[in-house]
Structure formats: structure tokens, C-alpha cells
Amino acid sequence: MRCPYCGNGDTQVKDSRPTDDGSAIRRRRVCPDCGGRFTTFERVQLRELTVVKKSGKRVAFDRDKLARSIHTALRKRQVDPERVERMISGIVRQLESMGEDDIPTDVIGKLVMEGLKQIDEVAYVRFASVYRDFKEARDFEGILREMGEEE
Ligand SMILES: [Zn+2]
Secondary structure, three states: OOOOOOOOOOOEEEEEEEOOOOOEEEEEEEOOOOOOEEEEEEEOOOOOOEEEOOOOOEEEOOHHHHHHHHHHHOOOOOOOHHHHHHHHHHHHHHHHOOOOOEEEHHHHHHHHHHHHHHHOHHHHHHHHHHHOOOOOHHHHHHHHHHOOOOO
């Protein structure tokens, strides 16, 4: 596994153990070149999914990309990382068990919104505002006010 900090291709596994729900193996790695530390997850992949965008463009489903957009929504929020991992795994499992290899972006967006709503309302609004492509900042502020949150 390549070091995300310096690009060195030869990093070492320091610790390896299953996640709390047993759905993945979590590995703590360290880079001998730069000392960078990072974590990888090993998971079962049931099927190859394709994301179909609104434009009709098709791209291979990428769990990391999904995770990144969720982590962006959760930035600076105090949420247990294992809980977030479970949520992401739950979304992927739902997508994999839909029986379709082609998944419209809408379906993914809705699952993410449902998931975020359960764990953090501010992250939910952040994600929803991007996903729904709110035309006016007013819409966004209105929802935050409804929830009694201030940004
Ligand atoms: Zn490194």
C-alpha cells in the first residue's frame, strides 16, 4: 500500500484487527520513509457497481469517493469514526443488494442523506445543500434555523 504522504510504495502494517461490527479488517500502517501513519480497511465486495450520473455518464462506483464526500459533510463535527464507517458500509451493502449493477446518483444521494440524518444533522444539511443544489443561500439558512443550528 502506497504512502499517501510521500508516495513510498513500501509501508508496514503495525496493527491489524476487525472493526467492531466485524465487517472489515482495519490495518494501521506506518511509512518507514517519512514516518506517516494511516489506516486501511479490507472489506468484502459483493459486486461491481456502476454509477449513472444525471448527464447519463457512467463511472465505476468508488467507495473511497463516497467516503470522502461524507467526511467532507462531517468536517469538524464530533462523530465517532467507527460509526461513520458503519454507515458507509451500510450504504454500500444496500447498494449491492438492490439487484441492479447500475445505480443512479439520486439513489446514492438519498441513502447518504438518510444515513447522515441519523448521525449528525449539521452534516446532513451540508450534504443536502450540495446534493439538492440549492439555488439560493436562503434555503440553506432556513433549514439551519429550523434545526436551531448556527454556522
Ligand atoms: Zn511516507
